[in-house]
Amino acid sequence: MSHQSDFGSNHDLSTEHTDLEVELLLKAVFRLSGYDFLLYNRSSITRRIENRMRISGLSTITELTNLIIHNEDYLHQILNDFSINVTEMFRNPSFFKAFRNEVIPKLREFPEIRIWHAGCATGEEVFSMAVLIEEEGLMDKTVIYATDMNEDVLEKAKNGVFPIHKMQAYTKNYQLAGGQESFSQYYKTDRQYAYFHKSLLKNIIFAQHNLVTDQSFNEFHIIICRNVLIYFTQRLQNQVHHLFHESLMNGGYLGLGDKETLRFTEIVANYNEVNGNERIYQKVK
Secondary structure (H helix, E strand, O other), X not given: OOHHHHHOOOHHHHHHHHHHHHHHHHHHHHHHHOOOOOOEOHHHHHHHHHHHHHHHOOOOHHHHHHHHHHOHHHHHHHHHHHOOOOOOOOOOHHHHHHHHHHHHHHHOOOXXXXXXXXXXXXXXXXXXXXXXXXXXXXXXXXXXXXEEOOHHHHHHHHHOEEEHHHHHHHHHHHHHOOOOOOHHHHEEEOXXXXXXXXXXXXXXXXXXXXXXOOOOXXXXXXXXXXXXXXXXXXXXXXXXXXXXXXXXXXXXXXXXXXXXXXXXXXXXXXEEEEEOOOOEEEEOO
16 A cells, blocks of 8 residues: 555645544544544654554545544544553663662652652553662652553553563663662563562552643652653643643652653753753752
Protein backbone atom coordinates (compact mmCIF):
# COMPACT_ATOMS: atom_id res chain seq x y z
CA MET A 1 0.00 0.00 0.00
CA SER A 2 1.75 3.15 -1.13
CA HIS A 3 1.38 6.61 0.34
CA GLN A 4 0.35 7.90 -3.07
CA SER A 5 -2.50 5.47 -3.51
CA ASP A 6 -3.70 6.14 0.05
CA PHE A 7 -3.80 9.91 0.00
CA GLY A 8 -3.81 11.06 -3.62
CA SER A 9 -1.15 12.04 -6.13
CA ASN A 10 -1.03 15.78 -5.41
CA HIS A 11 1.29 16.13 -2.39
CA ASP A 12 -0.14 19.39 -1.06
CA LEU A 13 -3.72 18.21 -1.47
CA SER A 14 -2.76 14.86 0.07
CA THR A 15 -1.25 16.53 3.12
CA GLU A 16 -4.24 18.83 3.52
CA HIS A 17 -6.68 15.94 3.24
CA THR A 18 -4.65 13.82 5.66
CA ASP A 19 -4.56 16.64 8.23
CA LEU A 20 -8.32 17.06 7.93
CA GLU A 21 -8.96 13.32 8.24
CA VAL A 22 -6.71 13.07 11.31
CA GLU A 23 -8.46 16.05 12.88
CA LEU A 24 -11.89 14.48 12.34
CA LEU A 25 -10.73 11.13 13.70
CA LEU A 26 -9.33 12.75 16.86
CA LYS A 27 -12.54 14.72 17.36
CA ALA A 28 -14.53 11.49 17.01
CA VAL A 29 -12.28 9.78 19.59
CA PHE A 30 -12.78 12.70 21.98
CA ARG A 31 -16.58 12.74 21.55
CA LEU A 32 -16.84 8.99 22.05
CA SER A 33 -14.27 8.41 24.81
CA GLY A 34 -13.50 11.74 26.48
CA TYR A 35 -9.80 11.32 25.65
CA ASP A 36 -8.38 14.40 23.96
CA PHE A 37 -5.41 13.78 21.64
CA LEU A 38 -5.82 16.98 19.60
CA LEU A 39 -2.73 18.57 21.17
CA TYR A 40 -0.53 15.49 21.00
CA ASN A 41 2.43 15.64 18.62
CA ARG A 42 0.65 15.25 15.27
CA SER A 43 3.38 13.33 13.43
CA SER A 44 3.51 10.74 16.21
CA ILE A 45 -0.28 10.38 16.26
CA THR A 46 -0.41 10.11 12.46
CA ARG A 47 2.17 7.30 12.47
CA ARG A 48 0.06 5.38 14.97
CA ILE A 49 -3.07 5.92 12.86
CA GLU A 50 -1.30 4.71 9.71
CA ASN A 51 -0.03 1.64 11.56
CA ARG A 52 -3.58 0.77 12.66
CA MET A 53 -4.74 1.23 9.04
CA ARG A 54 -2.06 -1.21 7.82
CA ILE A 55 -3.04 -3.78 10.44
CA SER A 56 -6.73 -3.40 9.54
CA GLY A 57 -6.23 -3.29 5.77
CA LEU A 58 -7.79 0.15 5.38
CA SER A 59 -6.93 2.65 2.65
CA THR A 60 -8.17 5.91 4.18
CA ILE A 61 -8.28 7.46 7.63
CA THR A 62 -11.97 8.19 7.06
CA GLU A 63 -12.65 4.44 6.89
CA LEU A 64 -10.97 4.07 10.27
CA THR A 65 -13.01 6.96 11.70
CA ASN A 66 -16.17 5.24 10.49
CA LEU A 67 -15.15 2.01 12.21
CA ILE A 68 -14.34 3.86 15.44
CA ILE A 69 -17.79 5.46 15.46
CA HIS A 70 -19.66 2.22 14.81
CA ASN A 71 -17.46 -0.40 16.46
CA GLU A 72 -16.40 -0.05 20.09
CA ASP A 73 -13.58 -2.58 19.64
CA TYR A 74 -11.88 -0.28 17.13
CA LEU A 75 -12.24 2.66 19.49
CA HIS A 76 -10.57 0.59 22.21
CA GLN A 77 -7.77 -0.41 19.81
CA ILE A 78 -7.04 3.16 18.75
CA LEU A 79 -6.94 4.32 22.39
CA ASN A 80 -4.35 1.65 23.07
CA ASP A 81 -2.44 2.69 19.93
CA PHE A 82 -2.27 6.29 21.15
CA SER A 83 -1.15 5.33 24.65
CA ILE A 84 2.62 5.60 25.25
CA ASN A 85 3.74 2.30 26.77
CA VAL A 86 7.47 2.09 26.02
CA THR A 87 9.29 1.59 29.32
CA GLU A 88 11.72 -0.58 31.25
CA MET A 89 12.91 -1.03 34.82
CA PHE A 90 15.45 1.55 35.99
CA ARG A 91 15.29 3.15 32.55
CA ASN A 92 18.22 5.56 32.18
CA PRO A 93 19.92 4.20 35.33
CA SER A 94 21.85 7.44 35.91
CA PHE A 95 18.52 9.17 36.66
CA PHE A 96 17.78 6.74 39.49
CA LYS A 97 21.34 6.97 40.78
CA ALA A 98 21.08 10.77 40.89
CA PHE A 99 17.68 10.49 42.57
CA ARG A 100 19.14 8.14 45.19
CA ASN A 101 22.13 10.39 45.87
CA GLU A 102 20.61 13.87 45.59
CA VAL A 103 16.91 13.59 46.44
CA ILE A 104 16.61 10.70 48.91
CA PRO A 105 18.67 12.50 51.63
CA LYS A 106 16.16 15.39 51.50
CA LEU A 107 13.19 13.01 51.67
CA ARG A 108 14.43 11.60 54.97
CA GLU A 109 13.49 14.92 56.57
CA PHE A 110 9.78 14.52 55.69
CA PRO A 111 7.38 12.75 58.09
CA GLU A 112 5.57 11.30 55.06
CA ILE A 113 6.34 11.02 51.34
CA ARG A 114 3.88 11.07 48.46
CA ILE A 115 5.22 10.18 45.01
CA TRP A 116 3.22 10.49 41.77
CA HIS A 117 4.34 8.46 38.77
CA ALA A 118 2.35 10.10 35.95
CA GLY A 119 2.01 8.06 32.75
CA CYS A 120 3.25 4.92 34.49
CA ALA A 121 2.39 2.55 31.58
CA THR A 122 2.89 -1.11 32.62
CA GLY A 123 4.60 -0.15 35.87
CA GLU A 124 8.29 -0.89 35.34
CA GLU A 125 9.46 2.49 36.64
CA VAL A 126 6.97 2.37 39.54
CA PHE A 127 8.44 -0.92 40.73
CA SER A 128 11.92 0.49 40.20
CA MET A 129 11.06 3.36 42.54
CA ALA A 130 9.46 0.98 45.04
CA VAL A 131 12.67 -1.10 45.14
CA LEU A 132 14.76 2.06 45.61
CA ILE A 133 12.51 3.40 48.37
CA GLU A 134 12.54 0.00 50.10
CA GLU A 135 16.34 -0.15 50.00
CA GLU A 136 16.57 3.34 51.48
CA GLY A 137 14.32 2.34 54.39
CA LEU A 138 11.57 4.81 53.50
CA MET A 139 8.78 2.48 52.37
CA ASP A 140 6.80 2.64 55.62
CA LYS A 141 6.23 6.38 55.26
CA THR A 142 5.85 6.48 51.46
CA VAL A 143 2.78 6.21 49.23
CA ILE A 144 3.37 5.89 45.48
CA TYR A 145 0.49 6.93 43.22
CA ALA A 146 0.84 5.32 39.79
CA THR A 147 -1.46 6.70 37.10
CA ASP A 148 -2.03 6.27 33.39
CA MET A 149 -4.82 7.11 30.98
CA ASN A 150 -4.86 3.52 29.72
CA GLU A 151 -6.75 1.17 32.03
CA ASP A 152 -5.45 -1.94 30.23
CA VAL A 153 -1.81 -1.16 31.02
CA LEU A 154 -2.77 -0.23 34.59
CA GLU A 155 -4.20 -3.73 35.05
CA LYS A 156 -0.86 -5.17 33.94
CA ALA A 157 1.03 -2.80 36.22
CA LYS A 158 -1.01 -3.87 39.26
CA ASN A 159 0.19 -7.46 38.82
CA GLY A 160 3.92 -6.68 39.00
CA VAL A 161 4.62 -9.42 36.46
CA PHE A 162 7.28 -8.94 33.77
CA PRO A 163 8.76 -11.24 31.07
CA ILE A 164 11.71 -13.18 32.46
CA HIS A 165 13.77 -12.63 29.31
CA LYS A 166 13.98 -8.93 30.22
CA MET A 167 15.30 -9.45 33.73
CA GLN A 168 18.96 -9.68 32.74
CA ALA A 169 18.81 -6.18 31.21
CA TYR A 170 16.77 -4.91 34.17
CA THR A 171 19.32 -6.33 36.61
CA LYS A 172 22.11 -4.48 34.81
CA ASN A 173 20.06 -1.26 34.97
CA TYR A 174 19.46 -1.84 38.69
CA GLN A 175 23.16 -2.22 39.35
CA LEU A 176 24.03 0.89 37.32
CA ALA A 177 21.33 2.78 39.26
CA GLY A 178 23.18 2.12 42.53
CA GLY A 179 21.26 -0.99 43.58
CA GLN A 180 22.53 -2.30 46.87
CA GLU A 181 21.22 -5.87 46.95
CA SER A 182 20.83 -8.88 44.70
CA PHE A 183 18.01 -7.76 42.39
CA SER A 184 16.60 -11.30 42.22
CA GLN A 185 15.60 -11.08 45.90
CA TYR A 186 12.69 -8.85 44.87
CA TYR A 187 10.93 -11.41 42.67
CA LYS A 188 10.35 -15.09 42.03
CA THR A 189 10.22 -16.68 38.59
CA ASP A 190 8.80 -19.46 36.51
CA ARG A 191 9.87 -20.27 32.96
CA GLN A 192 8.17 -17.23 31.46
CA TYR A 193 7.75 -14.47 34.03
CA ALA A 194 9.23 -12.68 37.01
CA TYR A 195 6.69 -12.02 39.78
CA PHE A 196 7.61 -9.12 42.05
CA HIS A 197 6.90 -9.62 45.73
CA LYS A 198 3.54 -8.34 46.91
CA SER A 199 5.28 -6.45 49.72
CA LEU A 200 6.41 -3.92 47.10
CA LEU A 201 2.76 -3.29 46.19
CA LYS A 202 1.53 -2.50 49.69
CA ASN A 203 2.06 1.27 49.38
CA ILE A 204 1.34 1.67 45.65
CA ILE A 205 -2.03 3.02 44.54
CA PHE A 206 -2.87 2.51 40.85
CA ALA A 207 -5.50 4.80 39.32
CA GLN A 208 -6.69 5.99 35.93
CA HIS A 209 -5.77 9.64 35.29
CA ASN A 210 -5.57 11.61 32.05
CA LEU A 211 -2.92 14.35 32.11
CA VAL A 212 -4.73 16.21 29.33
CA THR A 213 -8.21 16.46 30.84
CA ASP A 214 -7.99 15.61 34.56
CA GLN A 215 -7.12 17.89 37.46
CA SER A 216 -4.71 17.72 40.39
CA PHE A 217 -5.78 15.13 42.96
CA ASN A 218 -3.24 15.54 45.80
CA GLU A 219 -0.13 17.41 46.92
CA PHE A 220 3.08 15.51 46.25
CA HIS A 221 6.68 15.56 47.41
CA ILE A 222 7.83 13.93 44.16
CA ILE A 223 6.36 13.84 40.64
CA ILE A 224 7.97 11.54 38.08
CA CYS A 225 6.85 11.88 34.46
CA ARG A 226 9.53 10.61 32.14
CA ASN A 227 9.35 10.29 28.35
CA VAL A 228 5.66 11.23 28.14
CA LEU A 229 5.73 14.96 27.42
CA ILE A 230 7.85 14.50 24.28
CA TYR A 231 4.66 13.29 22.60
CA PHE A 232 2.81 16.54 23.40
CA THR A 233 2.81 19.88 21.61
CA GLN A 234 4.48 22.81 23.38
CA ARG A 235 1.06 24.18 24.34
CA LEU A 236 0.03 20.90 25.94
CA GLN A 237 3.40 20.53 27.66
CA ASN A 238 2.85 23.92 29.31
CA GLN A 239 -0.65 22.87 30.38
CA VAL A 240 0.67 19.69 32.00
CA HIS A 241 3.56 21.53 33.66
CA HIS A 242 1.04 23.89 35.28
CA LEU A 243 -0.78 20.78 36.57
CA PHE A 244 2.46 19.39 38.00
CA HIS A 245 3.38 22.73 39.57
CA GLU A 246 -0.03 22.94 41.20
CA SER A 247 0.37 19.36 42.46
CA LEU A 248 3.87 19.73 43.95
CA MET A 249 4.49 20.98 47.47
CA ASN A 250 6.97 23.82 47.87
CA GLY A 251 10.39 22.19 47.91
CA GLY A 252 9.07 19.14 46.05
CA TYR A 253 10.92 17.49 43.19
CA LEU A 254 10.02 16.92 39.53
CA GLY A 255 11.75 14.25 37.43
CA LEU A 256 11.51 14.33 33.62
CA GLY A 257 12.88 12.17 30.80
CA ASP A 258 16.30 12.70 29.28
CA LYS A 259 14.85 14.38 26.17
CA GLU A 260 12.58 16.68 28.19
CA THR A 261 13.35 19.95 29.93
CA LEU A 262 11.75 22.80 31.83
CA ARG A 263 13.98 25.29 30.01
CA PHE A 264 11.44 26.50 27.46
CA THR A 265 8.30 26.22 29.58
CA GLU A 266 6.19 28.99 31.11
CA ILE A 267 6.88 27.56 34.56
CA VAL A 268 10.70 27.39 34.48
CA ALA A 269 11.23 30.34 36.88
CA ASN A 270 9.42 28.41 39.64
CA TYR A 271 12.07 25.67 39.80
CA ASN A 272 15.73 25.24 40.62
CA GLU A 273 17.74 22.76 38.61
CA VAL A 274 18.96 20.00 40.96
CA ASN A 275 20.61 17.89 38.27
CA GLY A 276 20.39 19.27 34.74
CA ASN A 277 21.79 16.15 33.06
CA GLU A 278 19.20 13.93 34.72
CA ARG A 279 16.33 16.45 34.46
CA ILE A 280 15.64 16.67 38.18
CA TYR A 281 14.14 19.96 39.39
CA GLN A 282 12.98 21.39 42.72
CA LYS A 283 9.96 23.65 43.08
CA VAL A 284 10.96 26.90 44.80
CA LYS A 285 7.83 29.03 44.33
